[in-house]
Amino acid sequence: MLTAIIMAGGSGERFWPLSTPEKPKQLLKIFSDKTMIRETVDRILPIIPADKIFIATNELQQMAIKKELKDIPEENIIIEPDFKDTAAAIGYSSLIIENRLKKLLKNDEKLEVVVLASDHLIKDENLFRKVINKGAEEARKNSVIVTLGIKPDKPETGYGYIEVKNDEKIDLNEVYKVKRFREKPNLETAENYVASGKYLWNSGMFIFTIETIFKNFDVLMEEHTEIFNSIREKLLQNKTGLELTNLVRSDFKQFEKISIDFGLMEFSKNIRVIPVDIGWNDIGSFNALDEVFPKNIAGNIIRNTTVLELDAVNNIVVGDGSKISLLGVKDLVVVKNGNNILIADKSRTQDIKKIIQK
Template structure:
């Protein structure tokens, strides 16, 4: 039985001032008339029933998520009582999925889970759905965790990389063993990764069965398993929403704050990767918009506003209800949302969260 966990608890700090804690990037309609989380749900609806799609979010954003996704059962909006990173979020939501669906399984049927971000852009949707089904089959039949690796088209320093155990050229939509995960490299290292042909971008999308993920927690994150065992005794398939959140609130305080990448993916011995070409972008910063939107004759990207420009090029301008004049400026990001304005050099957009935390 194929299910989905859509991770929707991030604050999108690198998209400030468009993104705020109450209305983060996934709740913005940046690329179409749909919000990014709506696009994520619609992308998988052809292969996963609404009743089997679960949203992992937090108390601050839960109301907005529920309003945005009214076709998803309200009890499938899982509200984490504290942010303890993705290991806790994925494990906790997998536990709820297992509790809710175990009585519906056929003999020998397993629960496959695909973990997706709520704020990624995927243009080749049919190819994406096909590879998710392939990954779910591999995960179920062989008891492995499968991740989707993006074939790099440039030496990108903003992504983590996956090194593949393979001597021959990597083929799309084939299953390979993972040698190791690599952190975001410097430019020279990224160039060597791409030249070798043995590295893929880490998309952060994972597919596994609930049985497999909890076995990995048992071996690699025993303290998380202890918390899950405590939670398992308290939850009931008929309890949901803030009532369930309050029941597990104390347990959540015992989770170590750690990502599933550091806790499991980097150490597990049963990880597989499928190289894919799905026109993917994680939209990690404003700079990513250059790969998505058309530039005008000056190389500027202009969204939602009028711009008067002279001798100005390669800027990104997003604003509401205002006319902006540019004179002799280059490589800037200018964003206005309400009474908040950001003006930043394009090579510093990864640091936006540092300035809003002051």
């Protein structure tokens, strides 16, 4: 039985001032008349029904997400009591799926889970769904954790990398063993990775069975397992929503704040990767718009605004209907949303969250 966890608890700080804690990137309409989380749900509905899709979010955003995703059962909106990063979030959501759906399994059927971000762009949706189904079959048959690795088209320093354990040519959409995960590299290292043909971008998308993920937690993250066992007992009360959040709050606060990559994926011996080219972009900063939207003759990207420009090149301008004038500037990101205005050099967009945290 294929299910999904859509991770929707981020604040999207690098997309300020468009994104705010109350209305983060996943609730913005960036590429169409749909929000990014709506696009994510619609992308998987052909292979996973709405009652098998779970949304992992927080108390601040849960009402907006319920309003946006009215077809998702309210009890499938998982409200995390605290931000403890993805190891706790994915484990906790998997516990809820196990408690809710295990009794519906037939014969030797297993619960497969695909973990997706709520704010990624994927252009080839048909191929994406085919790969998800292939990954789920691999996870079920061989008790492994499967991740999707993006075929790199440039030496990107903003992504983690996956080294594939294979001496031959790596073919797209096939399953390979993972040799190791690599941290975000410097430019020279990234160039070597891409040139070797043995490295893929880490997309942060995972597929596993409930049984496999908890076996990995048992071996590699014992302290998380102890907390999971306490929460598992409380789930027998069949609470949902904020009632459940309050019930497990004291347990949740005990989790170490650590990502599933650092806590589990980097050390597990049963990880597989499927290299894909699905038109993926994690839209990690405003610079990603350079790769998505067409540019005018001066190389400027202009969204939701009117721009007067003179000797202005290679800028990204996003407005809220106001008129913006550019004179003699280049390589800037200019964003206006209400009373908030951002003007940043393109090379510094990864640092936007630093300025709003002051």
